[in-house]
Amino acid sequence: DTSLSEVNSFSPSMPISPSSMINQYKFEDEPELRDLFITVDDPESHITAIETFITYRVVTKTSRGEFDSSEYEVRRRYQDFLWLKSKLEEAHPTLIIPPLPEKFIMKGMVERFSDEFIETRRKALHKFLNRIADHPTLTFNEDFKIFLTAQAWELSSHKKQGPGLLSRMGQTVRAVASSVRGGVKNRPEMFTEMNNYMETFSQKINVLDKIAHRIYKEEREYFNEMKEYGPIHTLWSASEEDIADSLKGVACCIDKCCKATEKRMAGLSENLLPILHEYVLYSEILMGVLKRRDQIQGELDSKVDALANKKTEKDLFSEEIGKLEDKVECANNALKADWDRWKQNMQCDMRSTFTNVAENNLRYYEE
Amino acid sequence: MEDCLAKKMEITVSEAEKRTGRNAMNMQETYTAYLIETRAVESQSEGQCAPVDSLWRRYSEFELLRNYLSVTYPHIVVPPLPEKRADFVWHKLSADNMDPDFVERRRIGLENFLLRVASHPVLCQDKIFYSFLTQEGGWKEMVNETGFQLKADSRLKALNATFRVKNPDKRFTELKHYSDELQSVISHLLRVRARVADRLYGVYKVHGNYGRVFSEWSAIEKEMGDGLQSAGHHMDVYAASIDDILEEEEHYADQLKEYLFYAEALRAVCRKHELMQYDLEMAAQDLTSKKQQCEELATGTVRTFSLKGMTSKLFGQETPEQREAKLKVLEEQIQEGEEQLKSKNLEGRDFVKSAWADIERFKEQKNHDLKEALISYAVMQISMCKKGIQVWTNAKECFSKM
Numbered sequence: 001d002t003s004l005s006e007v008n009s010f011s012p013s014m015p016i017s018p019s020s021m022i023n024q025y026k027f028e029d030e031p032e033l034r035d036l037f038i039t040v041d042d043p044e045s046h047i048t049a050i051e052t053f054i055t056y057r058v059v060t061k062t063s064r065g066e067f068d069s070s071e072y073e074v075r076r077r078y079q080d081f082l083w084l085k086s087k088l089e090e091a092h093p094t095l096i097i098p099p100l101p102e103k104f105i106m107k108g109m110v111e112r113f114s115d116e117f118i119e120t121r122r123k124a125l126h127k128f129l130n131r132i133a134d135h136p137t138l139t140f141n142e143d144f145k146i147f148l149t150a151q152a153w154e155l156s157s158h159k160k161q162g163p164g165l166l167s168r169m170g171q172t173v174r175a176v177a178s179s180v181r182g183g184v185k186n187r188p189e190m191f192t193e194m195n196n197y198m199e200t201f202s203q204k205i206n207v208l209d210k211i212a213h214r215i216y217k218e219e220r221e222y223f224n225e226m227k228e229y230g231p232i233h234t235l236w237s238a239s240e241e242d243i244a245d246s247l248k249g250v251a252c253c254i255d256k257c258c259k260a261t262e263k264r265m266a267g268l269s270e271n272l273l274p275i276l277h278e279y280v281l282y283s284e285i286l287m288g289v290l291k292r293r294d295q296i297q298g299e300l301d302s303k304v305d306a307l308a309n310k311k312t313e314k315d316l317f318s319e320e321i322g323k324l325e326d327k328v329e330c331a332n333n334a335l336k337a338d339w340d341r342w343k344q345n346m347q348c349d350m351r352s353t354f355t356n357v358a359e360n361n362l363r364y365y366e367e
Numbered sequence: 368m369e370d371c372l373a374k375k376m377e378i379t380v381s382e383a384e385k386r387t388g389r390n391a392m393n394m395q396e397t398y399t400a401y402l403i404e405t406r407a408v409e410s411q412s413e414g415q416c417a418p419v420d421s422l423w424r425r426y427s428e429f430e431l432l433r434n435y436l437s438v439t440y441p442h443i444v445v446p447p448l449p450e451k452r453a454d455f456v457w458h459k460l461s462a463d464n465m466d467p468d469f470v471e472r473r474r475i476g477l478e479n480f481l482l483r484v485a486s487h488p489v490l491c492q493d494k495i496f497y498s499f500l501t502q503e504g505g506w507k508e509m510v511n512e513t514g515f516q517l518k519a520d521s522r523l524k525a526l527n528a529t530f531r532v533k534n535p536d537k538r539f540t541e542l543k544h545y546s547d548e549l550q551s552v553i554s555h556l557l558r559v560r561a562r563v564a565d566r567l568y569g570v571y572k573v574h575g576n577y578g579r580v581f582s583e584w585s586a587i588e589k590e591m592g593d594g595l596q597s598a599g600h601h602m603d604v605y606a607a608s609i610d611d612i613l614e615e616e617e618h619y620a621d622q623l624k625e626y627l628f629y630a631e632a633l634r635a636v637c638r639k640h641e642l643m644q645y646d647l648e649m650a651a652q653d654l655t656s657k658k659q660q661c662e663e664l665a666t667g668t669v670r671t672f673s674l675k676g677m678t679s680k681l682f683g684q685e686t687p688e689q690r691e692a693k694l695k696v697l698e699e700q701i702q703e704g705e706e707q708l709k710s711k712n713l714e715g716r717d718f719v720k721s722a723w724a725d726i727e728r729f730k731e732q733k734n735h736d737l738k739e740a741l742i743s744y745a746v747m748q749i750s751m752c753k754k755g756i757q758v759w760t761n762a763k764e765c766f767s768k769m
Contacts, residue, residue: 197587207576208577211576211577218566218570229559233556236553239548246738246742
């Protein structure tokens with residue numbers, strides 16, 4: 001624990017190697033050593049004179065010392081999550097902040113308060129908070145703690161402090177502007193590679209997302225047709241004597257196939273689709289992070305050029321920037337390693353679901 | 368078990384060939400000709416295999432054969448031909464008569480038709496059928512010479528009979544209902560099956576996209592690269608497997624289609640019965656009215672109103688000689704009528720007996736065939752699932768190595 005807090009604070013003497021960070025991060029990932037458990041559930045609708053909105057219950061259980069109590073229950077609305085995300089981005093511009101579900105979905109034409117929409121959002125918000133909790137740095141963020149523990153009025157008053165929305169927007173604008181200005185001169189090879197990787201990755205993940213949705217849609221259509229297929233056999237069996245039983249048997253099996261198809265679809269929508277969507281958002285976030293990193297480096301570079309003679313200041317800056325760069329590297333690598341593992345597990349789960357469905361099919365048909 | 372042709376002779380429709388020729392209106396047309404091969408089955412003679420006879424026939428000749436058989440044996444449920452045009456088509460299948468897959472399925476259907484006729488205890492003995500299989504030239508003329516077209520009942524007459532008949536055999540009425548139900552349920556089933564096949568095709572094929580993207584993605588990954596690449600390969604295999612699966616299912620659909628068309632053959636037998644019964648009822652009615660006329664004339668009493676009666680009352684009655692002559696004519700007619708009625712009755716009873724015997728035979732055949740078809744369908748589904756399991760097990764392995 002103490003080694004982690006050292007990483008956060010500014011210590012000029014110790015260069016932190018990315019690999020050691022990764023090891024520590026992996027260690028943190030073990031569920032048995034988790035000391036912060038968060039759930040998001042129980043959406044409720046609130047109607048006021050001005051607006052209607054949904055709040056979600058956020059329950060936190062923890063054994064950490066810095067928390068006054070071991071259990072907290074608060075209600076939060078989507079706006080509060082947005083606030084938290086922007087605070088985290090402000091505090092850690094080059095760390096990968098997990099994605100939030102979008103404000104609303106355009107193409108689905110889902111009504112803002114439909115049950116399906118609320119449930120998808122709830123699950124995504126739950127993921128969001130847990131990813132933060134799992135992150136070695138972000139989990140100790142002060143705003144995060146307040147988010148989890150403060151009562152509604154406390155949170156409002158806390159929100160009013162701190163830099164306004166405009167300044168934060170300004171930061172991102174500057175970052176985009178600086179990258180448009182023709183790339184960074186001294187960008188280390190690694191980050192150019194990352195940029196290239198992210199571009200391709202972003203492309204591929206978007207296509208995968210589309211494919212997965214398409215498959216879901218096709219399966220749904222298949223399911224709809226199958227629903228009609230079974231009953232025809234039952235109808236037929238009514239006119240027959242000898243083969244009535246066989247026909248009824250076939251009808252039965254077809255219905256079972258229908259149920260299995262439903263399970264398969266549920267598996268897709270619960271596992272694959274949300275994950276792919278999350279990573280589509282992640283790819284956008286990562287591009288943003290890389291841009292911010294470039295911007296910081298740009299600042300460093302310009303400062304280096306400008307203050308070439310003031311050695312101490314340069315060192316100060318260099319080290320600071322160097323730390324940040326390392327941190328970004330670490331965060332990137334850690335997340336990447338984590339993400340690969342996640343991805344792999346997720347896909348394994350999904351495929352197991354498919355295999356199960358296929359095996360179920362087999363069992364049903366053999367009957 | 369009667370000795371039927373199928374046991375004495377091997378019959379196959381082995382090839383199909385595109386031909387061009389001139390049709391009745393001297394216009395050029397393309398059609399497909401089918402090669403029928405026959406070979407006598409020797410009872411275990413040493414090594415010697417009988418020579419194969421062969422001739423070419425086109426679909427329209429098969430139709431002519433079937434029409435001949437239906438008219439000549441109206442009490443038999445005559446096996447149906449494979450469909451004239453492709454029906455119940457789902458998007459991948461072509462509706463084109465010249466499409467090689469369609470031609471292939473038709474070839475199989477025609478062979479099936481010939482085998483069914485050859486294994487029927489009554490039909491297999493028909494000479495026209497035999498020469499269809501063996502005599503290349505002049506067969507068409509032979510068929511036409513039988514004059515079977517004249518024996519065919521007019522559609523209008525049959526429709527009329529169906530509506531007007533008073534006392535058809537109950538079993539035939541039930542059978543008619545059954546064949547209607549069968550027809551409707553099988554066509555519904557085939558339609559939905561076609562849609563299901565279409566959708567299933569879609570699901571499988573979209574998975575093929577995974578293969579491409581995975582491969583492109585693996586290019587930028589280091590540890591995940593191999594796993595992605597091989598998983599992508601399995602996705603491609605998965606997507607390709609649907610083609611064979613659905614081709615097999617087409618055979619199942621064809622088996623059902625045969626019985627869809629058989630329902631029409633059943634109806635034809637029912638119609639014939641109704642026609643005969645109606646004929647009988649009309650003849651009986653005619654006889655009764657003649658007898659009545661006879662009675663009136665003989666006793667001089669007019670029981671029913673008749674124009675003749677009225678006119679004779681108004682304009683004077685006929686002479687006794689005229690009456691006598693009329694009576695004689697009537698009595699002759701009545702005697703004729705009674706004989707006709709007797710023979711019609713006999714015909715009707717014979718028809719019912721032999722038709723019903725063939726119907727029982729048909730029922731057994733149908734139950735047996737459909738059961739087998741359903742079983743083979745289930746087996747197909749199982750094999751499809753087994754393939755699916757294999758592919759996904761492999762894919763799962765690849766994914767877990769990512």
